[in-house]
Amino acid sequence: MTFKVVLLAKKRADISFEKFRDYYSNHHIQMMNGLLKHGAAIHRRNFVIHADPENPGEYDVISEVFYEDLSVAQATMQELSDPELHRKRVEDEANFLIPESVRVFMVETDTTVFRPIEGFV
Template sequence: MAGHAYKILLFMKKRPDISIEAFRDYYETRHAPLAETYSQGVSRYIRRYIDPQPHPETGAFTDGPDVITELWFEDEKIYRATLAYITTSLMPDEIVADEANLFDRASFRIATVVEHESGRG
């Protein structure tokens, strides 16, 4: 992508009573399409599902998110307005109600990204 890409990352855990398969299926077939209706100005909406792997020194990876959702923006004004909204306001009631079907909402974390890529070759 030429120029700047502005990104908001959402780190989220599934509800403990839902299987990984059911969580991913619901997110893709129900929640993502609903969220897209509220996502004007988002140029990419990516869900990165985490498959934890053990580490030889620290053991199991049990405290991380189940999904990292990326919201990409090409327009800085829309990015800043979206960031201000999601860090100071609750989502619309329809989104909050649907999130309760699959997420542990207390686990939500939000971050932004500045990328630096090393050259290849």
């Protein structure tokens, strides 16, 4: 059974949505994956489409981090508690998001498929 962590975050006000998305997808998660021995099997980012861009909501991204099982997730969390790795993560996150906005949830999933979508993970 796979295990999933959901993260919510808000981008920094002084950067564009495009820069936020690019930095998160092409730098931050790549950097973190390179630092971790275990890490995520799949990292999916769901970027929020705000109805009113002038008044964005509380979060700009809802990330889903999938692990093969609970033991891999726990090993990753243990790695993330290392002071040096924690420092690197926090320093890098300050480049594109508001650190205080980050919320993390461990979740169990229940899926109902009405029509399969090819390529959907």
